[in-house]
Amino acid sequence: MNNKLSLFFENAFSAFKSTQRYLAAPAKPGGAFSGGKLGGGVSKKGGAQQVRKIEIPIETDAKKLANFVCGLNIVKKDGVEVPIKPDSEYPEWLWSLNVDKGPSLEEMQKDTLQYWARKRRLALRHKNKLMKNEFPQPFIPNKIKNLRLA
Incomplete structure (x- = not known):
């Protein structure tokens, strides 16, 4: 009787073990999961590059703000600021553009x-x-x- 009961529990335990799921494999040195990341990780050569943000300095000089378009040359390093021209030097169609939200x-x-x-x-x-x-x-x-x- 005792043997039958122990055999029953052994079979039940082995059946339970076979239904367990493993969500991530343990990290193997030099293997597919190196780096300790889920999904295998990314090698250093093919990794994603971080995007560097361009910081535009904020102009606080009132005379410069009134006479120049500040921050227009952000691509050039130490770019020359573009001066604001009088209205007569700009094309006529510029003043007829619709800038409101529309109907x-x-x-x-x-x-x-x-x-x-x-x-x-x-x-x-x-x-x-x-x-x-x-x-x-x-x-x-x-x-x-x-x-x-x-």
Whole structure:
């Protein structure tokens, strides 16, 4: 009787062991999972390059802001600022450009493609605003925000 019971438990235990799932393989030195990352990691030669941000200095001199277009030559190092010309030197079509938001949704005709594109865009903006309110940003104290870890 005792042998039958122990045999039953051994079979049940081995059946349980065979149904276990392993989500990640252990790290093997020099193998596919080197680096200790899930999914195999990325070798140093083929790794992703980090994007460096260009920091544009903020101009605070009022005379320079009134006479030059500051920050226009961001590609050139120590670029020369472009001076602002009088209005008569610019082409006439520049002053006739429409820079406002365009007609409201009520003023547009309902059977046009532009109407439905604008309606969809407004609905997406509204949905995104609701989602932002539903899931607010977590509170992170300023002490932790200002830490430089790298």
